[in-house]
Amino acid sequence: MTDAVLAINAGSSSLKFALFAMSGADEPGLLARGKAEERDGARRLVAHAPDGGMLADRHAASGEPDGHGLVSDLLAWSEEHIGAGALAGVGHRVVHGGGLHVEPARIDDALFAALEALTPLAPLHQPGSLAPIRALRAMRPQLPQVACFDTAFHHDLAPPVSRLALPRRYEVQGLRRFGFHGLSYEYVARRLAGLSPSLADRRTVVAHLGSGASLCAMRHGRSADTTMGFSALDGLVMATRCGAIDPGVLLYLQQAQGLSVAALEHLLYKESGLLGVSGLSGDMQALLKSDAPEAAEAVDLFCFSIARHTAAMANTLGGLECLVFTGGIGEHAAEIRARVGERLGWLGVAIDAAANAAAAPDIGAADSAVRVLIIPTDEEAVIAGHTRDVLLGR
Numbered sequence: 001m002t003d004a005v006l007a008i009n010a011g012s013s014s015l016k017f018a019l020f021a022m023s024g025a026d027e028p029g030l031l032a033r034g035k036a037e038e039r040d041g042a043r044r045l046v047a048h049a050p051d052g053g054m055l056a057d058r059h060a061a062s063g064e065p066d067g068h069g070l071v072s073d074l075l076a077w078s079e080e081h082i083g084a085g086a087l088a089g090v091g092h093r094v095v096h097g098g099g100l101h102v103e104p105a106r107i108d109d110a111l112f113a114a115l116e117a118l119t120p121l122a123p124l125h126q127p128g129s130l131a132p133i134r135a136l137r138a139m140r141p142q143l144p145q146v147a148c149f150d151t152a153f154h155h156d157l158a159p160p161v162s163r164l165a166l167p168r169r170y171e172v173q174g175l176r177r178f179g180f181h182g183l184s185y186e187y188v189a190r191r192l193a194g195l196s197p198s199l200a201d202r203r204t205v206v207a208h209l210g211s212g213a214s215l216c217a218m219r220h221g222r223s224a225d226t227t228m229g230f231s232a233l234d235g236l237v238m239a240t241r242c243g244a245i246d247p248g249v250l251l252y253l254q255q256a257q258g259l260s261v262a263a264l265e266h267l268l269y270k271e272s273g274l275l276g277v278s279g280l281s282g283d284m285q286a287l288l289k290s291d292a293p294e295a296a297e298a299v300d301l302f303c304f305s306i307a308r309h310t311a312a313m314a315n316t317l318g319g320l321e322c323l324v325f326t327g328g329i330g331e332h333a334a335e336i337r338a339r340v341g342e343r344l345g346w347l348g349v350a351i352d353a354a355a356n357a358a359a360a361p362d363i364g365a366a367d368s369a370v371r372v373l374i375i376p377t378d379e380e381a382v383i384a385g386h387t388r389d390v391l392l393g394r
């Protein structure tokens with residue numbers, strides 16, 4: 001087996017991963033893809049071959065005192081699969097790179113400490129990004145690890161897009177809008193360019209709709225604007241996050257209702273969004289199946305929020321010529337795509353019902369002024385490509 005890289009995309013409760021061959025080609029070759037998660041006192045690792053065939057479905061009882069269980073399961077399985085000694089390095093999605101970390105970089109003590117210091121900026125994500133890095137540093141100090149930043153794709157956003165309307169002294173301290181989901185947007189930008197250069201030059205809004213959700217106003221393969229800002233709370237309504245909210249609400253909850261900072265953080269990141277409005281679930285599939293009126297209202301607010309912010313992104317671009325859906329909801333929820341498309345009819349969006357139901361790559365109606373595409377994202381492929389390049393020194 002040739003040398004391989006392991007790409008880790010860690011979330012708050014699960015860890016998506018993929019193994020890629022370290023070929024010299026532009027796109028590293030996929031060897032396996034899977035998920036490791038820990039819930040209800042048990043760990044589970046599932047891996048699939050590129051053709052979808054099952055490679056592993058392993059279960060273990062929780063109880064690693066150092067919390068390294070998922071990572072040691074993953075390392076053990078990876079090395080069994082590709083052969084001992086064949087793992088050249090591990091790449092990670094690191095949600096926050098702050099203003100300083102843009103290029104993918106080999107992780108040393110100094111970089112790890114710098115990324116830990118950014119935790120308050122992404123309290124839901126940064127600990128999840130750093131936990132597998134910490135575990136692997138302890139288990140395999142010699143194994144090269146590379147950080148790839150979700151903020152990087154948006155790093156050259158400039159005022160007014162990047163600016164918060166706060167006193168200047170805060171901007172001097174580094175408070176600005178950063179933007180996230182950059183590895184996904186980088187993948188989509190590459191795919192658009194691969195489809196045709198003229199497509200990449202269109203004024204495009206990419207809707208990354210997963211548990212976290214954001215939009216990117218994109219043109220010529222670059223970010224022109226995005227709905228997430230200083231933190232991953234801003235913009236769209238999400239699974240458990242509120243999205244854009246009147247800051248006066250936060251003052252009211254603290255002043256009039258006595259909510260602590262910790263309680264407020266929990267409310268905004270974990271109890272709001274689709275979960276908060278439905279009172280049932282933050283999972284779109286569950287909400288679409290539910291008969292409860294609150295579930296329908298949560299879905300309606302989600303679609304409204306996407307359309308409202310798409311209009312704002314179109315404003316930044318000076319028009320809308322292409323709309324791309326990606327992420328778990330964007331790729332799989334035809335009803336959400338249809339409802340967003342209906343709301344955006346005034347901007348020239350028209351979705352073909354049959355193409356949409358079939359999740360075709362191109363779902364725009366024949367008379368749509370806007371191209372409408374579904375592009376399944378692959379953050380792990382982007383991580384693997386960057387990791388290989390860093391390891392090869394290019």
Ligand SMILES: Nc1ncnc2c1ncn2[C@@H]1O[C@H](COP(=O)(O)OP(=O)(O)O)[C@@H](O)[C@H]1O
Pocket residue numbers: 011209210211212239282283284285286288327328329332333334
């Ligand atoms: N067939 C489907 N229909 C509707 N929603 C779906 C479908 N498949 C996945 N989803 C939704 O996609 C979301 C997860 O998206 P994903 O991009 O995997 O999330 P994450 O941010 O955790 O990576 C969930 O809300 C899930 O219900």
Ligand SMILES: CC(=O)OP(=O)(O)O
Pocket residue numbers: 011095125150180181210211212213232
């Ligand atoms: C940045 C972010 O929101 O990530 P996720 O979608 O994985 O929650």
Ligand SMILES: [Mg+2]
Pocket residue numbers: 210211212
């Ligand atoms: Mg995601």
